[in-house]
Amino acid sequence: MADIEIEIDGNVVTAQAGEMLISVTDREGISVPRFCYHKKLSVAASCRMCLVDVEGAPKPQTACSTPVNEGMKVHTQNAKVKASQKAVMEFLLVNHPLDCPICDQGGECELQDVAMTYGSDMSYFSEGKRVVVDNDIGPLIHTDMTRCIHCTRCVRFGNEIGGIAEMGGTGRGEDLKIEPFLQEGITSELSGNMIDVCPVGALTSKPFRYALRTWQMNATPSIARHDLVGSNVFAQTYKGKVRRVVAKDNDNVNETWISDRDRFSYEGLSHENRLLKPQIKLNGKWKEVQWNEALEFTVRGLANQVSDNQANEIGALASNTATLEEFYLLQKILREMGSENIDHRLDIKDLENSITLDSNIKLTELESIDYGLIIGSNPRLEQPMINHRLRKAVLAGADIDVVNVMPFDFNYRINSENIISPYQTATILAEISKSVLKSVHAKNYLSNVSARDSAQSIANRLLTADNSVIILGEHIINNPQAISIAKLISEIAQQTNSATLNISATSNSIAAEMANFVPGQGGLDANAMLAAKLKAYILLDIYPEYDFHNSVKALEAFGNNTFVVSMNSFKDKVISQCSDVMLPIASFYETSGSHVNIDGKVQSFAAAVSAPSESKPAWKVLKVLADLLKLQGFHYEDSTQITSEAVNQNRQKATDERPVSVIAEAKRGIDVIYQKSPYATDVLLRHASALHATKIGQVHLASMNKSTAEKLQVERGKKYLGVPVMVTESVANDCVFINARHPIGGKS
Amino acid sequence: MISDKAKEQIDAWIKKYPEGRQSSAVMEALKIVQAENANSLSAEAIQAVADYLDMPRIAVQEVATFYENYNHKPAGKHTIRICHNISCMLNGADNLIDYLEQKLGIRTGEVTKDGLINVKKVECLGACVGAPMFQIGDKYYENLTEKKIDEILATLK
Ligand code: SF4
Ligand code: FES
Ligand code: FES
Numbered sequence: 001m002a003d004i005e006i007e008i009d010g011n012v013v014t015a016q017a018g019e020m021l022i023s024v025t026d027r028e029g030i031s032v033p034r035f036c037y038h039k040k041l042s043v044a045a046s047c048r049m050c051l052v053d054v055e056g057a058p059k060p061q062t063a064c065s066t067p068v069n070e071g072m073k074v075h076t077q078n079a080k081v082k083a084s085q086k087a088v089m090e091f092l093l094v095n096h097p098l099d100c101p102i103c104d105q106g107g108e109c110e111l112q113d114v115a116m117t118y119g120s121d122m123s124y125f126s127e128g129k130r131v132v133v134d135n136d137i138g139p140l141i142h143t144d145m146t147r148c149i150h151c152t153r154c155v156r157f158g159n160e161i162g163g164i165a166e167m168g169g170t171g172r173g174e175d176l177k178i179e180p181f182l183q184e185g186i187t188s189e190l191s192g193n194m195i196d197v198c199p200v201g202a203l204t205s206k207p208f209r210y211a212l213r214t215w216q217m218n219a220t221p222s223i224a225r226h227d228l229v230g231s232n233v234f235a236q237t238y239k240g241k242v243r244r245v246v247a248k249d250n251d252n253v254n255e256t257w258i259s260d261r262d263r264f265s266y267e268g269l270s271h272e273n274r275l276l277k278p279q280i281k282l283n284g285k286w287k288e289v290q291w292n293e294a295l296e297f298t299v300r301g302l303a304n305q306v307s308d309n310q311a312n313e314i315g316a317l318a319s320n321t322a323t324l325e326e327f328y329l330l331q332k333i334l335r336e337m338g339s340e341n342i343d344h345r346l347d348i349k350d351l352e353n354s355i356t357l358d359s360n361i362k363l364t365e366l367e368s369i370d371y372g373l374i375i376g377s378n379p380r381l382e383q384p385m386i387n388h389r390l391r392k393a394v395l396a397g398a399d400i401d402v403v404n405v406m407p408f409d410f411n412y413r414i415n416s417e418n419i420i421s422p423y424q425t426a427t428i429l430a431e432i433s434k435s436v437l438k439s440v441h442a443k444n445y446l447s448n449v450s451a452r453d454s455a456q457s458i459a460n461r462l463l464t465a466d467n468s469v470i471i472l473g474e475h476i477i478n479n480p481q482a483i484s485i486a487k488l489i490s491e492i493a494q495q496t497n498s499a500t501l502n503i504s505a506t507s508n509s510i511a512a513e514m515a516n517f518v519p520g521q522g523g524l525d526a527n528a529m530l531a532a533k534l535k536a537y538i539l540l541d542i543y544p545e546y547d548f549h550n551s552v553k554a555l556e557a558f559g560n561n562t563f564v565v566s567m568n569s570f571k572d573k574v575i576s577q578c579s580d581v582m583l584p585i586a587s588f589y590e591t592s593g594s595h596v597n598i599d600g601k602v603q604s605f606a607a608a609v610s611a612p613s614e615s616k617p618a619w620k621v622l623k624v625l626a627d628l629l630k631l632q633g634f635h636y637e638d639s640t641q642i643t644s645e646a647v648n649q650n651r652q653k654a655t656d657e658r659p660v661s662v663i664a665e666a667k668r669g670i671d672v673i674y675q676k677s678p679y680a681t682d683v684l685l686r687h688a689s690a691l692h693a694t695k696i697g698q699v700h701l702a703s704m705n706k707s708t709a710e711k712l713q714v715e716r717g718k719k720y721l722g723v724p725v726m727v728t729e730s731v732a733n734d735c736v737f738i739n740a741r742h743p744i745g746g747k748s
Numbered sequence: 749m750i751s752d753k754a755k756e757q758i759d760a761w762i763k764k765y766p767e768g769r770q771s772s773a774v775m776e777a778l779k780i781v782q783a784e785n786a787n788s789l790s791a792e793a794i795q796a797v798a799d800y801l802d803m804p805r806i807a808v809q810e811v812a813t814f815y816e817n818y819n820h821k822p823a824g825k826h827t828i829r830i831c832h833n834i835s836c837m838l839n840g841a842d843n844l845i846d847y848l849e850q851k852l853g854i855r856t857g858e859v860t861k862d863g864l865i866n867v868k869k870v871e872c873l874g875a876c877v878g879a880p881m882f883q884i885g886d887k888y889y890e891n892l893t894e895k896k897i898d899e900i901l902a903t904l905k
Pocket of ligand 3: 831832833834835836837871872873874875876879881
C-alpha cells in the first residue's frame with residue numbers, strides 16, 4: 001500500500017493508505033486512550049474511548065476504526081476531543097464499581113489509568129449500579145463481572161485467537177453480560193491470555209488472586225521451556241519468589257500470547273516437594289550435608305565405582321527441560337572422562353529406530369503456508385503456539401490434512417482427517433511418495449505399493465501447493481517404523497518442495513541435540529545404558545518413575561551395585577530409593593541458560609530469582625564437579641561463555657543409512673500411543689496445581705475401539721495400563737491412545 | 749431434542765442461504781424449536797440448535813438472549829407481549845400493564861396458575877400508530893383499552 005501523508009496535531013506523519021488511525025498514532029507515540037481496540041484482535045469500535053477530531057467530520061471519530069487517507073488532518077488533544085473523551089469515560093464508569101482498593105487489577109488497570117488521565121473526578125450518576133453475579137469459569141481465571149466494561153476483547157480473543165468461542169455477550173442493553181455458555185467454563189489451552197487482554201479487573205489470574213500489587217514485583221524477561229517455541233515471558237518476582245508469569249511480546253516467537261502451560265507452571269516452584277539440601281546415602285540412610293561434602297562424596301563415589309580405564313562404565317542422562325549450557329557441560333564432563341554414554345531421549349522404546357528429521361520452516365513462515373500435512377500429532381495440546389500459527393494459516397485459506405490414529409479436537413477447519421492404524425502410517429506415506437514420484441525412478445521399496453485415493457489427493461496437494469509443510473508429531477516416536485516414516489517424509493518433502501517440521505520431541509530437546517547430548521562413537525543410548533547396568537550414572541533432573549519409556553528397566557538399572565548421582569529440582573520416593581547422592585538444583589526461572597526453539601533460535605535468559613534454600617543452578621554444580629574431577633577446559637567466567645562454546649561447537653551429522661520399510665505388518669499386534677497430559681510433561685508442570693484442575697489437565701483415558709478392547713480383554717469401566725478404558729469406534733484398529741494425567745505432585 | 753418435523757422446517761431455512769452459511773438460519777431455528785418445546789428454550793434446546801447448525805453454543809445463547817421473542821422459562825400457552833416503549837408508554841401502556849397484572853393475578857414474566865397466559869414487556873413492535881398495543885402469537889392488538897383487553901382475554905382458551 002502506498003505511503004501517504006497525514007497531519008496529526010499539526011505534525012506531518014507518513015502512514016499507509018487504509019490503515020487505521022490508531023496504528024499510526026501508536027507508531028508515532030501519540031497517546032490515544034482505548035479499551036476495545038487490541039492490536040492483535042479485530043476492530044470492534046464499541047467502547048468509543050478513542051475519539052479524535054478529524055477535520056471535516058462533523059463529529060469526533062473513533063481512531064481505531066477510521067482509516068487514514070491523504071491529507072487528513074487529525075487532532076487528538078483539542079477541546080472537542082477532551083470533552084468527548086471525558087463524556088465517554090463517564091459513561092463507561094456509570095456501572096463500574098469503585099472497588100479499586102480490593103481489585104487485583106489495581107495498578108495495572110487500563111480503566112484506572114485512562115480514568116485518571118481523561119476522566120472527571122465526579123459523576124452525575126446517582127442511580128443504582130448494575131451488579132453481575134459471577135459463575136465459576138474454571139481454576140485459572142477469576143471473574144468479577146460487575147467490573148466488565150463490555151469491550152469484548154475476551155470474546156474476540158476466543159473467536160479469533162483461541163479458536164473456540166467461549167466467552168460471549170448474552171442479554172442486551174442494561175442486561176448485557178459477558179459469560180461462557182451456562183456452566184461450561186473456559187477450557188481453551190490459551191485461556192490465560194484473556195486475563196492479559198481484559199483492560200479491567202473483570203478477568204484476573206485465579207492462582208495470583210489477592211497476592212500482591214503489580215508495583216511490588218520485579219519483572220525479569222525470561223523464556224518458557226515447556227515446548228519447542230520458547231515463548232517469551234516476564235517472570236514477576238517478589239521477595240525472591242516467582243509470583244506470576246505474563247506474556248512478553250515477540251512477534252517472531254509467541255506474538256503477544258502464551259499458553260496456559262507457560263503462564264501457570266510457575267506455581268510448581270513453591271511446591272513442598274522441592275529438593276532443598278544436598279544429601280548423601282550412607283549405609284542406606286540419607287544424610288543432609290554441605291555442598292562440598294556432597295560433591296566430594298560424588299567424586300569419590302564415581303572414582304570407587306569406575307577405575308581409570310573403565311570410563312565407559314559411566315553414563316549420563318538428562319531430562320529435556322535442561323538448559324543448553326547444562327546439556328553442554330554434562331556431555332563435556334562425560335566425554336572428558338572418556339565416556340560416550342550420553343542421552344536425553346528417555347521415552348523412546350527403540351532408539352535404533354528413532355526419528356531424525358530436520359525442521360526447515362520458521363514459526364512466522366508457518367502462517368503463510370497454503371497446505372499442511374500433519375502426521376501423528378495433536379498440536380493444539382502438544383505445541384499450542386505452533387498450532388496457533390497453523391490456525392492463522394487456515395484462517396487465511398490454507399488446507400490441512402491429518403493422518404492420526406483418532407480424531408482430535410482441532411480448533412480450525414481440517415480438510416481431511418485420515419484415521420489410520422499405526423502399522424499403516426508408513427504405508428500411507430509410501431503411497432503418497434509413490435503418487436508423487438509417479439513413474440519417475442520409483443524406489444525399490446515402492447514397487448509393491450499402490451496408492452489409495454486419499455494418498456493420491458494428499459500427493460496432489462503437496463505437488464500443487466506453493467508453500468507446503470509436512471509436520472511430524474510425537475505420536476510417531478514409538479511406532480516400530482518411525483525411522484521409515486521420517487525418511488519417507490523427508491523424501492516426499494524433497495520431491496514436492498515442501499518444508500518439514502519435526503515436533504516429535506519437545507521442551508528443550510533441540511538444545512540437547514545442539515549440545516551434542518547424544519551418544520557418540522561406541523557410546524550407549526539411553527535404553528542401552530539401562531540394559532547394560534552401568535556402574536555409575538549421572539542423572540540430570542530425571543524422575544525415573546515418569547520420564548522413561550520403561551520405568552521398570554530404569555529402576556532395575558539404578559538398583560544395587562551402581563553409584564547414582566541425581567541432580568534434581570524436586571524430590572520423590574523413587575529418586576531417594578535409587579540414588580546415592582541427591583544434589584538440589586534450580587528449576588525454571590531460577591537459573592540462567594538458553595532454550596533453543598524450533599527455528600533454531602538460541603534464546604538466553606537470566607535467573608529471575610535465586611534457587612531456593614541450598615539448591616544451585618545445575619550449570620554451576622556441573623562446573624564445580626568438573627573441577628573436582630580434575631577435568632580440563634572448564635574455566636568459564638560466566639554462563640554466556642558456555643553458551644557460545646555450545647553453539648559454536650562442530651557437530652557433524654552422520655548420514656543415516658538405516659533402511660526404509662513400508663510394509664504394513666498387521667500381525668504386529670496392538671500399538672499403544674502413550675501420551676502424557678500436556679500438564680504432566682515435565683517435573684515443574686507435574687507440581688503446578690491449578691493447571692491440573694483444568695479440563696485439559698483432567699483427561700485420563702485409554703481410548704480404543706471395540707475390536708481392540710476385545711483383543712486386550714478389557715472393557716469400559718476397566719483400566720488399561722492403569723488408565724480407565726474408553727471404547728470408541730473413532731480410534732483406528734489395533735491401537736490404544738492413552739492420554740494420561742498425573743497425580744499432582746506425584747507420590748512423594 | 750429437535751423433532752424430524754422441526755429439522756425439516758429448519759432445513760428449509762438453511763437452504764435459503766448460501767452453503768456453509770447455515771448459521772444464518774439460527775433465529776428461525778430457535779423459533780421452530782421453541783414452538784415445539786412448550787414455547788420456551790431450555791439450555792438443552794439451545795445446545796441442540798447450536799449442534800444442528802454447527803455453531804458455538806455461546807453464539808446461539810447470545811442470539812437467544814438478545815431477542816425478546818425467545819423465552820427461557822416455561823411460558824404460558826399464550827404469551828402476551830406488551831409494548832412499553834415510548835409511543836405506547838405515552839398512550840398509557842404502564843396503566844394497561846398494571847391492569848393486566850391485576851386481572852391475571854401475575855406479574856410480568858410470570859405464568860398464570862392454569863398455565864394459560866404469561867405477560868412479557870417488550871420493546872417497540874413497530875405499531876406505534878396504534879399505541880398502546882400488544883401481540884399474542886402472530887397477531888397485533890392495537891389501540892388497547894381496559895375494556896378491549898377484557899374482551900381479548902375472554903377469547904383466550
Ligand atoms: S471481561 Fe474484560 S475483556 Fe471481557 S468484555 Fe469484559 S472488560 Fe472486556
Ligand atoms: S478503542 Fe476505538 S472504540 Fe474502543
Ligand atoms: S412504542 Fe409501542 S409499538 Fe412502538
